[in-house]
Amino acid sequence: xxxxxxxxxxxxxxxxxxxxxxxxxxxxxxxxxxxxxxxxxxxxxxxxxxxxxxxxxxxxxxxxxxxxxxxxxxxxxxxxxxxxxxxxxxxxxxxxxxxxxxxxxxxxxxxxxxxxxxxxxxxxxxxxxxxxxxxxxxxxxxxxxxxxxxxxxxxxxxxxxxxxxxxxxxxxxxxxxxxxxxxxxxxxxxxxxxxxxxxxxxx
Amino acid sequence: xxxxxxxxxxxxxxxxxxxxxxxxxxxxxxxxxxxxxxxxxxxxxxxxxxxxxxxxxxxxxxxxxxxxxxxxxxxxxxxxxxxxxxxxxxxxxxxxxxxxxxxxxxxxxxxxxxxxxxxxxxxxxxxxxxxxxxxxxxxxxxxxxxxxxxxxxxxxxxxxxxxxxxxxxxxxxxxxxxxxxxxxxxxxxxxxxxxxxxxxxxxxxxxxxxxxxxxxxxxxxxxxxxxxxxxxxxxxxxxxxxxxxxxxxxxxxxxxxxxxxxxxxxxxxxxxxxxxxxxxxxxxxxxxxxxxxxxxxxxxxxxxxxxxxxxxxxxxxxxxxxxxxxxxxxxxxxxxxxxxxxxxxxxxxxxxxxxxxxxxxxxxxxxxxxxxxxxxxxxxxxxxxxxxxxxxxxxxxxxxxxxxxxxxxxxxxxxxxxxxxxxxxxxxxxxxxxxxxxxxxxxxxxxxxxxxxxxxxxxxxxxxxxxxxxxxxxxxxx
Numbered sequence: 238x239x240x241x242x243x244x245x246x247x248x249x250x251x252x253x254x255x256x257x258x259x260x261x262x263x264x265x266x267x268x269x270x271x272x273x274x275x276x277x278x279x280x281x282x283x284x285x286x287x288x289x290x291x292x293x294x295x296x297x298x299x300x301x302x303x304x305x306x307x308x309x310x311x312x313x314x315x316x317x318x319x320x321x322x323x324x325x326x327x328x329x330x331x332x333x334x335x336x337x338x339x340x341x342x343x344x345x346x347x348x349x350x351x352x353x354x355x356x357x358x359x360x361x362x363x364x365x366x367x368x369x370x371x372x373x374x375x376x377x378x379x380x381x382x383x384x385x386x387x388x389x390x391x392x393x394x395x396x397x398x399x400x401x402x403x404x405x406x407x408x409x410x411x412x413x414x415x416x417x418x419x420x421x422x423x424x425x426x427x428x429x430x431x432x433x434x435x436x437x438x439x440x
Numbered sequence: 441x442x443x444x445x446x447x448x449x450x451x452x453x454x455x456x457x458x459x460x461x462x463x464x465x466x467x468x469x470x471x472x473x474x475x476x477x478x479x480x481x482x483x484x485x486x487x488x489x490x491x492x493x494x495x496x497x498x499x500x501x502x503x504x505x506x507x508x509x510x511x512x513x514x515x516x517x518x519x520x521x522x523x524x525x526x527x528x529x530x531x532x533x534x535x536x537x538x539x540x541x542x543x544x545x546x547x548x549x550x551x552x553x554x555x556x557x558x559x560x561x562x563x564x565x566x567x568x569x570x571x572x573x574x575x576x577x578x579x580x581x582x583x584x585x586x587x588x589x590x591x592x593x594x595x596x597x598x599x600x601x602x603x604x605x606x607x608x609x610x611x612x613x614x615x616x617x618x619x620x621x622x623x624x625x626x627x628x629x630x631x632x633x634x635x636x637x638x639x640x641x642x643x644x645x646x647x648x649x650x651x652x653x654x655x656x657x658x659x660x661x662x663x664x665x666x667x668x669x670x671x672x673x674x675x676x677x678x679x680x681x682x683x684x685x686x687x688x689x690x691x692x693x694x695x696x697x698x699x700x701x702x703x704x705x706x707x708x709x710x711x712x713x714x715x716x717x718x719x720x721x722x723x724x725x726x727x728x729x730x731x732x733x734x735x736x737x738x739x740x741x742x743x744x745x746x747x748x749x750x751x752x753x754x755x756x757x758x759x760x761x762x763x764x765x766x767x768x769x770x771x772x773x774x775x776x777x778x779x780x781x782x783x784x785x786x787x788x789x790x791x792x793x794x795x796x797x798x799x800x801x802x803x804x805x806x807x808x809x810x811x812x813x814x815x816x817x818x819x820x821x822x823x824x825x826x827x828x829x830x831x832x833x834x835x836x837x838x839x840x841x842x843x844x845x846x847x848x849x850x851x852x853x854x855x856x857x858x859x860x861x862x863x864x865x866x867x868x869x870x871x872x873x874x875x876x877x878x879x880x881x882x883x884x885x886x887x888x889x890x891x892x893x894x895x896x897x898x899x900x901x902x903x904x905x906x907x908x909x910x911x912x913x914x915x916x917x918x
Contacts, residue, residue, distance in 0.1 A: 254756050255635055255735055259875040264854045268506065268520035270480040270527065272588075282877055311756070313636040316669060317873060318854075319571040320478065321587035339639060342605075342671045343571060343585055350589035398603060400464035411589075412491065415597045418458050418466055422599065425457045425468055435692035435700055436470055436564065438497060 238352045240408035244333055245377040248307035249296050250367035256310065257317035258344060262326045275322055276329030297330075301373035309367050310337040312360060315344025324351045334378045336385065338363050349401050350411070354380055362393050380406055444710035446607045447674055448642045451582040451707070455565050457599055467602045470564040471498055472594050473550045474537070476524040477505040477856070478569030482592035483531040494598045496536040500559060501528055504549045506856040507542050509819050509846035521857065535595075548822020548848040551575040551663065551789035555655070556824055558688025562677035562704040567594055572789045572872065573672075574665040578658035579685070580677035580707045582642070585666065605642045605671060606716035612647035614724025619905045621799070622657035623791060623870070623889035625649060625721075626664040627729040631739035632721045638670030641717060644709060645675050649723055655684040656795035663790045664872050667736040676708040730776060730902055731874045731887040733764035738874070740776055742892070742904045748772040767876055768884045769864065776902050779886070782865040784809075784816040784897035785879075786843075786890050788853035791870035792821030794828050796890040801834040803894035806911030809842035810900025816843045817859060819851040843897065855880040868896035 266278035284297045291298045308327065314337045315323060324347040327335070335353060338360035348355045356378060358366075362385075366376060369388050377386040380402060385393045404411060430437040445453070458466040479501075486493070493499065506521040516522035525542065532539035540546050546553060550568050554560040554576055562580035567573060569591045576583035590600055610629055630637075643665050653661065658675050665673025682701055685691045692700040727741040738761075740747065749761035749772065765772060770779065786792075786800045797820060809816045818838050820826040826848055829835055835845045852859040853871035861867045861883035870893045871878075874885040886902060895905040 252756075254760055257873070257875045259854075259873065259878050263877055263881070264856050267477050267856060268518075268524060270484070270523065272481045272484075282881070313639065313669070316635055316639075317571065317666075317875060319569060319573075319585035319587055321481075321589060324587070339636060341636075341639060341669060343587060346590065347587035350587060398463055399461050400601065400603075410489075411601060412489070412593050412596050415466060415593065415599055415601065418599075421458050421466070422468075422597065426598075429468070433700075433703065435696040436561075 238408045238410065241333070241352065241354055241380050241405045243377060243379045243381070244306055245375050246306040247302050247304060247373055247375055248309050248366065248370040249302045249305045250309045250370055251296050252311050252367055254311045255313045255316055258315055258320050258323040259317055261315065261323035262320055266326070267320060267322055269322070272325045274329060275326040279326030279330050304331070306331055307334045307336065307376060307378060308332045309363060309370065310335055312338040314340055316341040319343045321347045321350070324348045324353060328353055336363060336366065336378070349405070352405060352408070354378065354405060356385060356395050358385065358393055358395055444713040446709040446713045446715060447580065447644055447676055447707060448582065448605065448607050451563055451565065452604060454563070460601070464601055464603050466599050468565065468599055469567050469594050471559055471566040473554055473559065473566070473568040474499060474501045474528070474591065475505055475550050475568070475570065476503040476528040478588050479531070479591055480524060480527050481588045482595060483527070485592040486595060491596045493535040493537065493595045498598060499537045499595065500540070501532045501537050502540040502547055502550060502553055503528055503542055505850045505854070507849040508857050509849050509851050509859055512543055512847050517858070545823035545827060548825065549789045549792060549850055551659070552792060552821030552825065555579065555659065555684070556688065556822055558685055558691035561685065561691065561700070562681060563707045567600070571666045572663050574670070575659050575663040575789060577662040577665065577673040578655060578675050579681055580674060580704070582672055582674070584672040606640050608638055608641040608643045608670065608717040608719070609715040610643050610645050611718070611720045612645065612649040612723055613720060614649065614722040616649055616723050617725060619728055619891055620723060620726065621889040621891065622653050622660035624726070624729045625723055626661045627731070627736070627739045627887065628723055628726060629721050630664065630668045630736050633668055633719050635667060635735055635737045636669040637719070638665065638668040641670050642672045642674060643668065643670040645673060650675060651678065654795060655680055656793040659793065660790055664736065667872055677704050728889060728892050728905055730892065732768070732770065732776065733761065734767055734874055734876050735760070735764070736872070736874060736887060738764060742776055742902065744776050746770050746772055746774050746776065777904065779902045780812060780866065781868045781886070781896055781901060782812070782814050783861055783867040784813060784893050785819070785852040785867055785869040785871065786893050787817065787819030787821070787851050788871035789821065789850070790872045791890045792819060792825065792848070794825050796870065797825065797829045797834050798832070800890040800894040801837045802910045803891050803898065803905060803908050804841040804843060805837045805913065807841055807898045807908070809897045812900045813897055814865070816897040817846055817852055818843045819846045820848050822848050841898070852879055854878060855883070861885070868893045868902060
């Protein structure tokens with residue numbers, strides 16, 4: 238995973254509540270064997286018209302937001318299915334940060350695993366940012382300082398889980414971190430196999 | 441005195457490998473079920489990093505999401521689906537993981553076969569790359585869906601780095617009326633607390649209406665805890681749980697059975713344990729429920745009308761309701777029972793167990809699917825459910841009534857195989873999600889119980905199952 242650096246970018250204001258992962262990545266794209274190239278399927282029903290051409294009414298096709306690396310979303314973004322393809326697709330579209338009032342649990346975790354920073358701010362602040370960026374203005378996200386800076390220089394602070402923040406800032410390989418705990422893991426299995434032997438193949 | 445704990449806290453504490461910073465801990469995972477759709481990239485990641493599967497015997501694989509539900513003797517037509525199914529088998533052989541083949545009688549939906557094989561047990565941690573893993577909480581297991589990176593992490597380490605969830609108590613009060621099933625109860629709960637009501641929480645269900653449910657009903661209930669935003673649902677194990685598990689292939693046997701029962705009997709929230717959030721839902725006197733919108737919280741009684749967007753207090757909810765009615769092609773104020781359907785689907789990890797088959801068959805027996813219904817599918821959750829239903833003659837009841845009796849899999853719930861709802865077609869479905877495009881592009885979904893879906897198929901429109909009393913079987917002449 239690439240270490241996360243402070244990002245200053247345009248942002249797409251995507252103001253819908255309860256956007257589920259079926260909307261983010263329809264099931265027709267789940268047949269892929271790869272993590273790559275899924276941006277084309279992301280938000281398909283919203284981004285494209287029936288004939289396959291870009292939908293001019295979609296925020297994602299608005300030229301004012303071209304090159305945006307920040308997605309401003311409505312509350313409960315990513316509810317429903319656990320498909321990580323939703324996070325892969327958003328990443329492939331070029332987004333590195335999602336800011337919302339709340340995230341569905343599994344989607345939140347999936348974003349983290351792919352180096353996408355998920356910022357939780359009060360709904361009113363998210364709505365203020367959506368207003369800010371409407372004409373293509375840039376905002377900044379600093380994970381080190383845990384701040385979002387508005388175009389008027391005002392700063393919103395956010396909380397972040399220390400473990401995830403550390404991993405994102407340093408681009409750490411989470412499996413590698415866990416494998417360093419092999420000793421504790423061996424000990425856990427030894428004790429559990431004595432206490433609950435039927436979970437270890439004892440008949 | 442040690443502080444009182446909830447069931448969730450007890451299971452969590454028993455699985456901490458490393459407490460970490462106190463917020464994010466390394467948690468041991470006892471059982472891991474995998475399927476063909478959310479694992480290819482995990483295996484690819486293992487290979488690239490040169491890592492092994494830590495405990496292959498704690499993992500079991502079965503294809504379910506995009507397997508066909510008919511013509512199983514022929515190769516899978518869709519090359520991408522075929523590639524995923526083939527890759528699962530190949531990777532399982534490479535890493536020494538048991539794999540249940542598509543044509544094995546034990547094959548079925550991950551959340552049906554886990555309990556059926558006795559893999560799911562009280563007090564264990566169980567994960568699967570599928571959000572409906574919440575289902576297994578019906579046995580008092582801490583079970584939740586994970587993404588593919590977590591699948592890879594769990595294969596490599598048999599653990600996950602997890603942030604401890606908050607706890608939520610949902611107490612269901614009141615005596616359910618006739619035909620008020622587990623599906624109706626969970627829809628009532630989701631309508632009450634909303635699709636994000638359980639976000640960040642693990643829900644434990646309480647109340648006589650919950651303990652009164654069969655294991656199949658409890659699975660239906662916990663299955664849709666995710667639709668209330670909760671990553672997991674829990675019901676404390678009891679005699680019904682033990683009875684269900686006894687003699688299941690992978691359940692503890694002999695002397696271990698008694699030890700396991702003694703351990704399982706301790707798995708309940710302490711009487712004075714406190715929860716971070718509490719909701720009370722009254723199910724007395726509510727009619728069977730259906731959804732009218734594109735979120736599982738959009739619930740209406742079958743005796744009711746389609747709501748008006750202006751009825752909602754919140755402007756963004758009003759906007760969502762307007763979009764939902766437009767998508768579903770419905771008029772505000774119309775009678776729910778005037779909504780005509782094109783298809784019916786009885787199946788999915790929510791409602792494809794033997795009890796669901798029986799409930800639908802009781803309504804279908806002696807009746808015919810309405811002529812305006814293009815297709816009414818019955819898809820059992822596993823080969824074993826299918827065989828049991830056939831022993832009971834349920835397949836004949838369905839086919840005589842004009843339903844199609846299929847092979848097990850996820851099928852029309854998420855339109856990954858050939859079973860799907862066409863654009864602007866409307867489906868009475870026993871699945872779990874009425875999301876935009878879920879059952880196919882532009883498909884329109886109404887969620888309900890199996891008996892209600894059978895009644896809708898017979899009527900040709902959404903219908904009140906209570907108006908379709910069972911017709912007794914015709915007695916053969918002596």
